[in-house]
Amino acid sequence: xxxxxxxxxxxxxxxxxxxxxxxxxxxxxxxxxxxxxxxxxxxxxxxxxxxxxxxxxxxxxxxxxxxxxxxxxxxxxxxxxxxxxxxxxxxxxxxxxxxxxxxxxxxxxxxx
Amino acid sequence: xxxxxxxxxxxxxxxxxxxxxxxxxxxxxxxxxxxxxxxxxxxxxxxxxxxxxxxxxxxxxxxxxxxxxxxxxxxxxxxxxxxxxxxxxxxxxxxxxxxxxxxxxxxxxxxx
Numbered sequence: 001x002x003x004x005x006x007x008x009x010x011x012x013x014x015x016x017x018x019x020x021x022x023x024x025x026x027x028x029x030x031x032x033x034x035x036x037x038x039x040x041x042x043x044x045x046x047x048x049x050x051x052x053x054x055x056x057x058x059x060x061x062x063x064x065x066x067x068x069x070x071x072x073x074x075x076x077x078x079x080x081x082x083x084x085x086x087x088x089x090x091x092x093x094x095x096x097x098x099x100x101x102x103x104x105x106x107x108x109x110x111x112x
Numbered sequence: 113x114x115x116x117x118x119x120x121x122x123x124x125x126x127x128x129x130x131x132x133x134x135x136x137x138x139x140x141x142x143x144x145x146x147x148x149x150x151x152x153x154x155x156x157x158x159x160x161x162x163x164x165x166x167x168x169x170x171x172x173x174x175x176x177x178x179x180x181x182x183x184x185x186x187x188x189x190x191x192x193x194x195x196x197x198x199x200x201x202x203x204x205x206x207x208x209x210x211x212x213x214x215x216x217x218x219x220x221x222x223x224x
């Protein structure tokens with residue numbers, strides 16, 4: 001069965017600091033992996049996706065993630081945090097058509 | 113460019129009442145799904161559909177019904193609302209290629 005684990009339900013960084021949000025997955029077949037962002041009182045927006053092409057994936061708003069099969073990880077990074085990055089971030093896995101399995105979410109706070 | 117449209121945005125129900133959450137998409141996606149979002153639990157799949165006339169249960173289907181008579185619409189019915197169904201509900205649609213889902217803006221439901 002597929003599953004996703006996000007390490008840390010809350011991450012706090014200073015503005016300008018590195019953002020690192022951790023995601024590990026389990027899947028019996030090569031997965032598709034996604035990061036979504038949710039701003040307060042809004043729906044989920046796709047940040048980036050891995051679909052078995054390049055292992056380093058670039059997304060919107062300066063975020064990127066690296067697929068590491070040996071570590072079953074898909075961590076999300078951004079070199080320099082901005083106040084507008086404060087949101088909740090969800091990692092998800094998909095290997096059965098459109099069915100997405102989500103992690104528990106990580107709330108990112110950015111301090112001035 | 114509507115994408116996925118959910119109505120209503122907010123709803124308060126009394127225990128035992130019934131209601132239908134509406135979801136429509138205009139992208140001709142085969143796959144549609146309903147999730148509920150609760151604090152600390154990420155998004156959990158309630159029901160999904162891979163095409164008109166085909167539906168299946170997700171992780172937390174009890175207390176909910178769905179139908180899919182057209183490609184565009186995928187309503188979620190609460191037959192007899194319970195306080196445990198207080199949550200934020202999201203509808204999503206995608207193609208079957210695993211390229212990621214598009215989400216509606218959510219329905220915040222409170223059952224008193």
